Amino acid sequence: MAAAGTPAPVHLDALGPRGPYRTRVPAAVRDVTGAEVARLSLVPPVYVTRALSALRTAGPVPASRIDVLLEAAAEEFATGTVGGLDVRTYEDLVSRTSGTPLPVVRAATRGTARFVALARSSAEQGRPRGTLPGPGRTGGGHAVWARRGDVFAVNASGNHPGVHRLWLEALALGYRVAVRPSRREPFTPHRLVAALHHAGVRQDQLVLLPTDHRAADTLIRGADRAVVYGGDDVVTRYAGDPRVLPQGPGRSKILVTADTDWRRHLDTIVASVADEGGTACVNATAVLVEGDPAPLAEALAARLSPLPGLPPQDERAVLPVCGLERARALDSHLRFVAAGTRSWLGGDGIVEDLGDGSAVLCPAVHQVDRAGAEQLRTELPFPCVWVAPWNRTDGTAPLRDTLVLTALTRDRTLLDTLLAEPTVANVYVGDHPTYWMAPGVPHDSYLSDFLMRGKAVVGTL
Structure with a gap:
């Protein structure tokens, strides 16, 4: 009762x-x-x-x-x-x-x-x-x-x-x-x-x-x-x-090449990480930067750190909430996975106890030392992003197994290569957040590719 x-x-x-x-x-x-x-x-x-x-x-x-x-x-x-x-x-x-x-x-x-x-x-x-x-x-x-x-x-x-x-x-x-x-x-x-x-x-x-x-x-x-x-x-x-x-897991990503000023696209990068509460498969979990990734990581952390920790049903809430025990387990897992990385945000913990048995999952930003770092495969149910260096010799290998890749670049040859990569499901070129979706546009190919087939018919029915 x-x-x-x-x-x-x-x-x-x-x-x-x-x-x-x-x-x-x-x-x-x-x-x-x-x-x-x-x-x-x-x-x-x-x-x-x-x-x-x-x-x-x-x-x-x-x-x-x-x-x-x-x-x-x-x-x-x-x-x-x-x-x-x-x-x-x-x-x-x-x-x-x-x-x-x-x-x-x-x-x-x-x-x-x-x-x-x-x-x-x-x-x-x-x-x-x-x-x-x-x-x-x-x-x-x-x-x-x-x-x-x-x-x-x-x-x-x-x-x-x-x-x-x-x-x-x-x-x-x-x-x-x-x-x-x-x-x-x-x-x-x-x-x-x-x-x-x-x-x-x-x-x-x-x-x-x-x-x-x-x-x-x-x-x-x-x-x-x-x-x-x-x-x-x-x-x-x-x-x-x-x-x-x-x-x-979506393992959606953003790639920023040297011909693009990431500062002009910071709103899109932040939104890709944190929109939807950072819980969706289309949220960005990694940002790869051609050049030094530290300035971008620092700016990203500065934008994410002020997000308020509130109960989920609050009109101003923007971050996900879960039971306190689960939040602590996620925090422990993140600390284990992030060992050896440079923490810009969340290194001291991502749990904000609301005092009612629940906790806010606060954002985390970590910098890794190479594009092939294993951390980039870790996707967690809150705004958690890995920032990595990328160069042309890395190629598409660090970008594989990606649901959405937002490519901030003007390199047409690179874009052609990304479009041809079978394990990248969607490529968004320019200032489009990874969570963008619309009816009629495939999410992970068209569902009908899986449900339907072409069948030959000869003769009058």
């Missing part, structure tokens, strides 16, 4: 093919202070199996209705009362449980709604020019764009509400979708799935399946295609499975 004056925990039911499902012993969802704020119904493996069977039997959302349904769901998500929660209550709960600053959550609400409304047209951007969206009526040979399966599963993370923008494209492409929410922040997928149901997507076309890890394996094995979020261990685990698209 909730204490006097404390709101009762919100019930988040599973949203199955026959409607909401509430378990007798739901799991507690706690905020960063440890207080219980919600109760999440976890479904067992047998429920997952039956839900996947129902999805497989159901037909796709009709293509003729998908845009109208998505636009209605986007409006409902952004402004409506969904699952008993108005948008302000929803945003407050997301901020309190994930530790993401409230202004970031509010911006994510608007951004997610925009991606929802444009999911069909975004998915269409990935269609090969030589294919048709469906079967033609002529007898000559042509190509159609066809699904590689029927059921798509999402094993989501809870670090940022924006992770739920991607799977909408699968629904728009005709897949039936099963979403496993993060137990850390289940509010965004619950709200999004419920909004889509209310807009007219049938319950047997889209389900929300909160589970433990054992049932999550059942979900991934039972789907035709799946996207799984996690760390390097997740990437390694699923690297050999062509049905699974692992979404691991």
